Amino acid sequence: MANELQNLxxxxxxxxxxxxxxxxxxxxxxxxxxxxxxxxxxxYDESDAASHSYKAKTSRTNVMFGPAGRLYVYFTYGIxxxxxxxxxxxGEGSAVLVRAVEPLEGVEFMKMNRNKSGLDLSNGPAxxxxxxxIDKNLNGHNLQHSPLILRPQPALSTTKITQxxxxxxxxxxxxxxxxxxxxxxxxxxx
DNA sequence: AGCGGGATTTTCT
DNA sequence: GAAAATCCCGCTT
Numbered sequence: 001m002a003n004e005l006q007n008l009x010x011x012x013x014x015x016x017x018x019x020x021x022x023x024x025x026x027x028x029x030x031x032x033x034x035x036x037x038x039x040x041x042x043x044y045d046e047s048d049a050a051s052h053s054y055k056a057k058t059s060r061t062n063v064m065f066g067p068a069g070r071l072y073v074y075f076t077y078g079i080x081x082x083x084x085x086x087x088x089x090x091g092e093g094s095a096v097l098v099r100a101v102e103p104l105e106g107v108e109f110m111k112m113n114r115n116k117s118g119l120d121l122s123n124g125p126a127x128x129x130x131x132x133x134i135d136k137n138l139n140g141h142n143l144q145h146s147p148l149i150l151r152p153q154p155a156l157s158t159t160k161i162t163q164x165x166x167x168x169x170x171x172x173x174x175x176x177x178x179x180x181x182x183x184x185x186x187x188x189x190x
Numbered sequence: 191a192g193c194g195g196g197a198t199t200t201t202c203t
Numbered sequence: 204g205a206a207a208a209t210c211c212c213g214c215t216t
């Protein structure tokens with residue numbers, strides 16, 4: 001039987017990004033399980049001036065050009081980690097940034113990591129990485145295996161998804177490659 | 191509620 | 204040497 005996750009992720013980032021909404025991320029750490037639901041995503045690819053993979057394959061963005069289903073973690077602003085799910089075929093520098101998630105299980109652990117509660121646990125790309133203890137050690141990790149697993153879910157109806165422009169970038173600002181579950185309180189920003 | 195700046199380090203010019 | 208796919212705190216209205 002074909003690998004469901006692989007088939008899903010081997011499509012272009014702008015196709016995969018809305019399909020990842022509602023999917024489950026499962027993090028195993030310190031004997032605990034944290035489960036969250038993906039609420040908000042953004043697509044990036046190499047034709048895209050806002051992407052780290054734009055016209056250049058470097059040691060940092062190597063993972064983005066690798067096989068789908070890996071995790072691309074980058075460090076930014078001197079403080080924060082953000083995580084992407086690599087999409088497309090090997091050799092294509094594309095990925096989907098996970099911008100917000102909704103906690104399902106392991107909320108106490110997330111509170112300890114974040115020293116916050118409520119929406120502040122995971123309503124932003126760097127916040128959710130801190131909540132799930134995602135850092136450089138997980139760069140390149142295969143999301144089919146522990147300690148971080150991506151579980152596909154049936155695609156949401158397009159009527160429940162809002163598509164708009166991306167956040168926090170200076171180039172290619174007009175591309176409508178941000179997707180979120182309409183009305184969900186964990187969306188990072190309206 | 192909204193604005194402004196600091197944190198702090200990797201990456202590429 | 205500057206910018207960066209961000210967040211948080213403190214100040215002002």
